[in-house]
Amino acid sequence: MVYVIRRLLQAVFLALVMSFLVFTGIFAVGNPVDILIDPEATQAERVRLIAQLGLDRPFHEQYLIFLGNVLQGDFGNSFVYNRPALGLILERMPATLELAFAAIVIAVVLGIPLGMYAGLRPGSAGSQAVMAGSILGFSVPNFWQAIMLIMIFAVMLGWFPVSGRGQVGEFFGVRSSLFTLNGLQHIALPAINLAIGHLALVIRLARSGTQEVKAQDFIRFARAKGLHESRIVLVHLLRNILIPIVTLVGMSFGGLIAFAVVTESIFAWPGMGKLIIDSIRQLDRPVVVAYLIVIVVIFIILNLLVDLLYSLIDPRIRLDGAKQ
Amino acid sequence: MSETAISAAASPDVTPPPERPVWRIIRDFRKSPLALFGLALLVVIIAAAFLAPWITPQNPYDLRSLNIMDSRLAPGEVGFSGISFWLGTDGQGRDMFSAILFGLRISLMVGLIACTAALIIGLTLGLIAAYFGGRIDTIVMRLVDLHLSFPPILVALILLAILGRGLENIIFALIIVQWATFARMARATALSERGREYVEAAQSLGLSQTRILFGHLLPNCLPPLMVLYTVEIASAIALEATLSFLGVGLPATQPSLGLLIANGFQFVLSGQYWISVFPGIALLLLIVAINLVGDRLRDVLNPRNIT
């Protein structure tokens, strides 16, 4: 309990620091007045608009007002859409989360078996192909992969649509494009694109984990007990290599959401990433700030979740440390 | 018995003169054909990029040499002006081969400048943190941890959101993204080196702290940092290409590979693949070559692997 509270306090502090940094950065440089206000406008109109947006007040006042509003969930209105910035982000969040989730599933479901195979049969042709593929996955820049995926699977073969999100289905109150065939077709390419880098990473982790664990005495003992090979691999080995992989998955979920910026822009996926890129280009300050704060919060929550998951998988780790 | 042993040890032909480490590194490096291939590829790419103005058939940014009649020619076709375009042309009739070499030039330059600056900053801060320890160490490392807990692309996006597009801005953003990685590595190596005898010896000789830091500690921390440096150049180039592709990096007047790929993206849908594919292959080759060399350097410089 003490542990959880300490972690939460740290998280709040971190969020405060980040809000200050982001706000300062954006306050210090970009000047939205020039973009927002019609250059033809009269001086009086300009002054009125600036006052209306609160841009004439001293810096610290602006920050305090901003902070007060943020605590009430008010990040200000988007300069471009003239709607609450937080609302804009939240309504695009499901699309991004769904994409990141699909990518993680692909990376784990494909990566663990491939990595374990490479670890169990090192030197075999299949395992070398897997490793060469994972090195390539690391090296090919994400955005170019996306273009190649579109070129090959959407344009040349025509198996998947080029862009967009497709139909959204509802299942137990959760709305997602994972529940319709059309939605799945649309999400396939972007999810694969987002997954490839992590797939390569999961493969490497699973492989090195397998190589390390399979040499352990308890695997030999399990074989001495006469267990089936399948049980040794699927229970004894898998449970032991899962720990670093869960860490990676947890840690990288945030990274995936950040990297979704690239994937979403190319596949025109209507998520937070595409919104942030558009907002940066249009100097839509409130949306950028809100996005960053939301991302920081997501990161903090994810780190907490990973720590909790750890203790479930590895009995040797107990959160309080005092017990046991 | 013992006498012969001593005389044998003292005779010069029994103990060969120690090999200089540089030669050992070069000798070990050559043992991997894959790494040699990477190195050769890298040399060719760098030479081509460096010599681009002299070896390309046209200057892709001299508008007078472009002919709109040549636009979107497929690879191998001969243009209106009589030049054959081996890699095709883009929407403005620009020779892709020339454009790629000029793009490589910009990509390499950005990566090199940003990484070198990040290396210098990170190295200095890391060494200072490790050498002085205490509060300075805490402050620097807290900053590094905070920094590294966010994905690089996010940090770069924020900075470019604030600063806007531009060559200086993207270099600055890349430096900010990368210094922390170098600082952490420098601190870790310096910490393990600080306990060695030669540092104590230098201290007891009364050498100045700057002298110990940069004259003694620094050279011993360099090998692992050089490995990191090569690999980070690759990731800087990839990140710059990504940001330029997204339209928040380099301006259209400085077309790096990322921008070339972005320009070609619209044509991919209509089947004119070469405008996007060839710059991408160039980028891929560059990154793979750097990573192959870096991987091998890591093996060769790792003191545990010395045979």
Place this chain on the structure above:
Amino acid sequence: MSLLEIDNLQTHFFTSGGVVKAVDGVSYHVNRGEVLAVVGESGSGKSVTGLSVMGLIDAPGRVVGGSIRFDGREIANLPSHEMRQLRGARIAMIFQDPMMTLNPVLRVDTQMVETIHAHRDMPKQEAWALCRDTLGRVGIPAPDERMCAYPHQFSGGMRQRVAIAIALLNKPDLIIADEPTTALDVTIQAQILHLMQGLVEEDGTGLVWITHDLSVVAGFADRVAVMYAGEIVEQATTDGLIEAPQHPYSRGLIGSVPSRNRRGARLAQIPGGAPPAVNRPVGCRFAPRCAYRMEGCAAPQVLRDNVRCWRAADLPAFEEVLA
């Protein structure tokens, strides 16, 4: 017919540095209810012999020759699914380091129940009860609670008891114990020895006890096989070996054990180290370290009257050497 008969077993490892003949012509046998101690220094091939019996030799290693007969049936190079049915059911093995033999992320009951279910169908509750009773049998207090614990919640000695319980679950005919007490404190060592002695007596199990420490098995084993550099150099009853070791290596082993009736005497030691396994001498492998070495030792040695030394009969009696 003996329970286990190993005849001229050869297990080699094909490494890039050459063929390592870890086991190079080993023969021994164990009867039901009998305890055979296999003694030798590390690298002598005693553990590899045990693993060969279990069919647990991994690449680049392979059983290349000889026979292993278990209960009258040849089991060297048995198809892997048939070998699996034997392992853990009729032949069980216990390993050296109890910290490493249990899977750290699985509960003890999981690791026990799966051992039963790998070999026979039994309702889950029945299997669980059997496991709990076996834990009690090996002297683990409060077995009901301990079943649900994880390995890290046990001490080293207790973990080895769990491993022994797992070995006993399917009532094996033969147990191979590979230095099961080496990693434990001396007092715990004695407890485990005592426990094992009782258990094999009760069940009439054959036991191969692999160790590098002759003093551990002195009061416990029926017979001793001494291994050196991949082969057996001497076999005898425990008392016979301790009273009158024949082979110079056995003499060295026994001479190096501190003993009560030789207080104050200087401890003997065997000079030098075992020859490398890749390139062994053609003749007697112990010759380079042997005090009785002479020219004839360069010829290959055979096991004669259970001693692999052509001069065994000529050597001075062991008591005279000690005096």
